[in-house]
Amino acid sequence: MRGLGIDLNTATAAVMISTVLITCYNLSSSTISWAIDKYYTASVRINSEDALFRDFFIWLAEEQTEELDLSRVFNARKTANVPGDLDSGSPMGEEYYGGIGNVRGKPIYRVQYLPAVGSRYYLRYRGHKIRILMDEVKDSITMHRMPLRKIIWLRSYGRDPRVLKELLEEVLSKSNARDQGKTIVFHATMSTHGMPPRWERALARPNRSMETVILDGAQKELIIRDIEEYILPATAKWYANRGLPYRRGYLLYGPPGTGKTSLSMALAGHFNLEVYALSLSAGSLTDDTLASLFALLPSECIVLLEDVDASNVKRTADPTATPTTDMPSSLLNSFAPSHTPSSKPSVSFSGLLNAIDGAASREGRILIMTTNHRERLDPALIRPGRVDLQISFEYATRQVIESLFLNLYDVDIGDREALRMPDGFPPVERILELAGEFGRALPEGVFTPAEIQGLLLMHKKDPVAAVAAAGEWARGKRGEKGVEVEVQEAETEGVEGVENVNGVSHAKVLWDKEAEISR
Numbered sequence: 001m002r003g004l005g006i007d008l009n010t011a012t013a014a015v016m017i018s019t020v021l022i023t024c025y026n027l028s029s030s031t032i033s034w035a036i037d038k039y040y041t042a043s044v045r046i047n048s049e050d051a052l053f054r055d056f057f058i059w060l061a062e063e064q065t066e067e068l069d070l071s072r073v074f075n076a077r078k079t080a081n082v083p084g085d086l087d088s089g090s091p092m093g094e095e096y097y098g099g100i101g102n103v104r105g106k107p108i109y110r111v112q113y114l115p116a117v118g119s120r121y122y123l124r125y126r127g128h129k130i131r132i133l134m135d136e137v138k139d140s141i142t143m144h145r146m147p148l149r150k151i152i153w154l155r156s157y158g159r160d161p162r163v164l165k166e167l168l169e170e171v172l173s174k175s176n177a178r179d180q181g182k183t184i185v186f187h188a189t190m191s192t193h194g195m196p197p198r199w200e201r202a203l204a205r206p207n208r209s210m211e212t213v214i215l216d217g218a219q220k221e222l223i224i225r226d227i228e229e230y231i232l233p234a235t236a237k238w239y240a241n242r243g244l245p246y247r248r249g250y251l252l253y254g255p256p257g258t259g260k261t262s263l264s265m266a267l268a269g270h271f272n273l274e275v276y277a278l279s280l281s282a283g284s285l286t287d288d289t290l291a292s293l294f295a296l297l298p299s300e301c302i303v304l305l306e307d308v309d310a311s312n313v314k315r316t317a318d319p320t321a322t323p324t325t326d327m328p329s330s331l332l333n334s335f336a337p338s339h340t341p342s343s344k345p346s347v348s349f350s351g352l353l354n355a356i357d358g359a360a361s362r363e364g365r366i367l368i369m370t371t372n373h374r375e376r377l378d379p380a381l382i383r384p385g386r387v388d389l390q391i392s393f394e395y396a397t398r399q400v401i402e403s404l405f406l407n408l409y410d411v412d413i414g415d416r417e418a419l420r421m422p423d424g425f426p427p428v429e430r431i432l433e434l435a436g437e438f439g440r441a442l443p444e445g446v447f448t449p450a451e452i453q454g455l456l457l458m459h460k461k462d463p464v465a466a467v468a469a470a471g472e473w474a475r476g477k478r479g480e481k482g483v484e485v486e487v488q489e490a491e492t493e494g495v496e497g498v499e500n501v502n503g504v505s506h507a508k509v510l511w512d513k514e515a516e517i518s519r
């Protein structure tokens with residue numbers, strides 16, 4: 001060292017001092033950043049189970065693309081933007097109403113970039129720098145069996161959390177605006193990988209107008225008035241004062257395709273309520289899952305229990321069995337797969353009743369049960385208190401047939417532009433006449449509204465053609481339904497047919513009144 005002209009002592013001292021300085025620098029910078037994080041930032045955490053998680057992602061993906069500094073690691077996904085679509089590009093994979101390409105044409109795809117788990121990102125929001133950290137954590141209590149759950153940390157600099165609150169308020173108001181005029185449907189997700197059962201947002205449908213659900217008589221008004229009364233704040237108080245559970249239940253029953261689901265959805269839109277839909281035939285549904293799902297319901301919503309008589313779940317009461325409890329025998333009936341009557345039932349009848357009105361069941365909700373076979377239901381399930389109003393759905397009467405026609409072609413309801421109605425589309429007065437002709441061309445009490453709607457949709461731009469096709473269509477259905485239908489060319493007895501529509505003479509339909517319609 002001496003030969004190099006460097007004093008060994010000086011060199012050693014220099015190395016030591018440098019080491020100390022570097023260590024101090026490292027320590028102080030990590031201490032400073034720790035101190036900044038601890039004392040000079042505000043943070044908010046959003047869990048993936050919370051609806052805000054989804055809303056934040058949509059907001060980020062749709063509104064903040066310019067402001068988000070996606071460093072080097074990020075997620076990319078192909079997303080569809082269907083013009084005028086609902087939650088297009090939803091990062092949570094929400095379904096499209098009507099299906100992509102179904103009615104709206106080919107979607108336009110683009111790449112969407114989103115934060116990846118474990119990486120930090122920065123966003124400029126109203127002049128503030130916000131750090132976004134996507135992370136995965138385990139629930140500490142049940143760590144051994146819980147899967148990783150995602151969380152988002154948002155952090156702003158400065159002790160005031162106001163900017164984070166403003167950001168989340170904006171996220172929420174954008175989400176509310178997106179959902180405006182839509183009916184949100186949640187589906188049950190059963191326990192998977194140790195995750196508890198939960199409700200997951202599945203669809204956002206444009207509200208269905210009550211006018212488009214066509215029912216005979218005053219049934220529609222009856223249920224609307226009943227719900228109107230039920231949701232009044234004074235009604236909740238009234239129930240509480242009398243010690244009554246604040247719940248309301250409806251049973252909609254009738255053949256498939258007569259409008260039970262349509263009415264439920266229209267009611268949800270009319271009263272601005274979310275729909276929580278569940279099918280009792282869902283494979284992994286158990287008493288516990290059902291109870292948990294009912295306990296997770298918000299206080300004001302519609303619970304739609306469809307097909308409560310579902311074909312693969314059936315009461316398997318053994319008439320010879322001796323009840324081992326003092327419960328009514330009907331409560332001991334259980335639901336079990338019909339093809340394996342001896343197999344363990346997934347949801348017992350008492351489990352179902354408990355979920356519906358047990359102690360843990362939410363108050364304030366509206367329960368709508370639908371069935372195609374009311375006669376198969378246990379009276380205990382539909383007794384007053386569980387079911388307060390029953391609405392019968394029938395095969396279409398003349399009035400319903402005419403209303404379905406008017407609903408489709410009435411220019412006040414229909415969207416002439418959307419359907420690109422051809423020039424020369426009949427005026428409203430003529431549509432009214434055609435509705436009468438259509439109503440007379442089809443027999444009453446034979447076809448479901450869904451079937452008639454199917455016929456009308458084949459001629460959605462041409463009401464005259466729909467009337468002209470009605471007789472032939474009805475005859476074609478004869479085989480399917482086992483209904484006796486005679487189509488005659490001349491004036492004859494029976495239901496008056498369609499004649500001279502658009503200058504063409506059409507067949508007349510005579511329904512054999514004797515023929516019993518098999519239902």
Ligand SMILES: Nc1ncnc2c1ncn2[C@@H]1O[C@H](COP(=O)(O)OP(=O)(O)OP(=O)(O)O)[C@@H](O)[C@H]1O
Nearest residue numbers: 212213214255256257258259260261262449450453
């Ligand atoms: N009463 C009705 N008024 C208007 N449209 C109806 C009516 N009934 C059925 N439809 C039409 O038929 C289709 C099927 O109706 P929906 O699903 O409501 O029937 P459903 O009775 O719930 O059938 P399922 O018992 O099979 O569930 C929908 O497109 C709906 O618009």
